[in-house]
Amino acid sequence: MTKLGNRRLLVDRLKQALAVSTRTGDRGALLFIDLDNFKRLNDTAGHDIGDMLLQHVAQRLNTCVRDGDTVARLGGDEFVVVLSNLGPLDEPAALLAEHVASASSARSMRPMTWLGRLTSAVQHWCCVVRRRT
Secondary structure (H helix, E strand, O other): OOOOEOHHHHHHHHHHHHHHHHHHOOOOEEEEEEEEOHHHHHHHHOHHHHHHHHHHHHHHHHOOOOOOOEEEEEEOOEEEEEEOOOOOOHHHHHHHHHHHHHHHHHHHHOOOEEOOEEOOOOEEEEEOOOOOO
């Protein structure tokens, strides 16, 4: 429905990203994105509207990443973004990951109107956690 990868593709791409990172020393990032209040929208506006919202969020997330990055839908209202090849230094890599998270938040948080219904009640959050190695 969203034309995004599923869990199987996500796990495969994550393994590839980890292998490349181990080989090259480049950093990567994993972003988890959840849509708050999606169930309420789905229940009140209908599954067709919910499906269109998921498709639109998927498109918006794809505009925030580079060609080699992966956007996948875990299921329901959860998405994951795998960013790889962010460079060998922690700080610039973290800033790039935060930039993608911020851009996805800015694009996904814009209210959307479907068939005359405003979906601004659905919000999303994305968390970037820095881990020192």
